[in-house]
Amino acid sequence: MTKAEEILGHMKLEEKAALSIGATAWTTTSIDRLGLPVLTMSDGPHGVRKTPEAGSMQIEALPATCFPTASCMSATWDVESVREMGRAIAEEAIALGVDVVLGPGVNMKRTPLCGRNFEYFSEDPFLAGELGVAWIDGIQSLGVGASLKHFAANNQETRRMTVSSEVDERTLREIYLPAFEAAVTRARPWTVMCCYNRVNGTYGSENRHLLTEILRDEWGFDGVTVSDWGAVHDRPKALAAGLELEMPGPRPRRAKHVVDAVGSGSLDETALDRAALRIIRTALHAAEAPKGAPFDAKAHHALARRIAARGMVLLKNDGILPLRAGGRIAVIGHAAEEAHFQGGGSSHMTTTQVDVPIEALKGLAGNAAVTYAEGYPADETARPDLIAAAVADARAADVALLYVALPTYKENEGSDRADLDLTAQQIKLIQAVTAAQPRSVVVLFNGSAVAMSEWIDGPAAVLEAWMAGQASGGAVADVLFGVVNPSGKLAETFPLRLEDTPAYLNHPGEEDRVRYGEGLFIGYRWYDATRKRVLFPFGFGLSYTTFAYGQPRVSAAEFDDTAGVTVSVDVTNTGSVAGDEIVQVYVHDRIAGLVRPEKELKGFARVHLEPGETRAVSIPLGFRAFAFFHPGHGRWVTEDGEFDLLVAASSADIRGAATVTLRSTADLPTLLTVASPPADWLADKRGRPLAAALIRELVPALKPVMGNQLEEGANGLDPVLPDFLLYMPLRDLLEFAAAVGGPDPDAIVARLETALAAS
């Protein structure tokens, strides 16, 4: 018997019920008599937000490093950096006495309007999954737990506690769940946090399909499921569905509901026992990790700066960047004095220190004369005077640097953005300054895509700096002056207009239902399929150097799906400075039984290259790189056939392709019935011979009435049915044939069913 089982064995029903609900805002119940320790949780995800008192929901927290938010981290495409950051966060959690950090957030960026996109990685499930795995690996390697959130289909903030995400099973499996699946099966997070919203009508906290059937039974999750803070509505129902820990607490009335439900028999006590056992196990496990050792705040600030610089994306550059030290620099924009480096809401941190962007810039600008103009106020007020002053500074300078931050009131946890635009004042400011000074650089601070059509032609360069943590000011200076060669690439598409975005007609929904009408087609999948032009494509980012790609090579031209294949390519730095390139591999299925996106990201690698250096990059592609979720079979399947492996510098910049042939090893049961049309029978491996023989058998009866509508098949043997017969339920075709002298339908149905069962 394990220690956890022993503790459970000594617990009263009331104690187990109390343990299934937090003791305070951030902790679970401890029981001294049994040696059960407390488990302490804190937000997440880009640093530790530990409140001074365990019970408090206050925003002000103990100082800790605010690392780059997911908006920036994801653009690094760098699992090593993310892992390193995870380890650093774990060190801070240990110092602050935190057992579980509430992150990472691997929800998909379904729409750029989601107010919480800055906490999420990507519009692509594969990329989000790889980064989520790295984050969890990093933090848990030091004995601190992660809480993977928000499970699942939590893709908007509007009415987030009541709205139902209406999403079909295939889309759920292929788009909204894979990042969770990768994280759970590969990184084994200690806890998984359910979402506030409903999924297909059922709250995340009561969703048995998600919490039990998929998470536990399919993916083998053996940690604790925890509610988002306040996501539980009916405690016994949530327990029965597989939600083990309700947060926050205490909620004695809820505990009583659990006791009563067990008493009345409406809740099986084994569900409560399972929940309690998992919580006890996790609390005991957490207690093994030593706590209290201080962390190195300076080193972590430096790490935050390095990672921030790696995630910044150079969107436009006519050659003005990197800047040279000296001369006259006009720094413009409120965000140059007051850094905008994190978002509002539960992830909001109290920092150890914050770089003042303009000071960091001066640190690298040598003897340059640097002026400052505010440019725009912190709110929406129109201030032509600020624009006039900024223009005057810009005119008098050799270069103007505009630091433009999307205000927190526009992009925040708890609500969605209304549009993709900067503020009216900011747009006017950029237009006026760039008209007066063509040598202008716009640096953007925001958590997700913004529209730029109104001003993008003005500046000579645009740097997307995201919400990049407390050291972002230094990181921007590093990139502007070329101390760091920018290498980040977009983890989300930047559209031209809101109207072009995939969820435009289905966000934020109506009457508390949001229909995921675009299905599989979010992000670049949508822009590929609809051939819509975008501002900047997924995977895009410039560098101060250039890279050439060789011809892709494959480990096998033909392979079994279970074996997979590896694609390799030589990448050369053809410029004069060192840099990192992010190589992407997309898979295109040439012919598929179900509708599939034109291409999907299935592998990537980040490679560092000195000038002139060439390296071979190898990217393995396994079963899932080729499979799709078949809703009929309820599982991932592959089909025989040809696939193009597209080696790319961005989703819109394919540098080479190799075609491979996959052999599917699946032996799937047939889904045919006598209600399926002959067309489906002919397309099915098992049905085809039966249907072909049957059609030949029906021809003598059909021929006199159908005449030449019954064409000879291509091989001259199989008669081809006209579409109206081909797409009739098979048993109706039999009735039709019987009416004109064909064989007895009942006998044939019985024969076909027997043959199918035996095949």
Ligand code: BGC
């Ligand atoms: C957020 C979670 C967060 C929790 C605790 C909720 O409002 O959705 O992401 O971890 O609060 O602060």
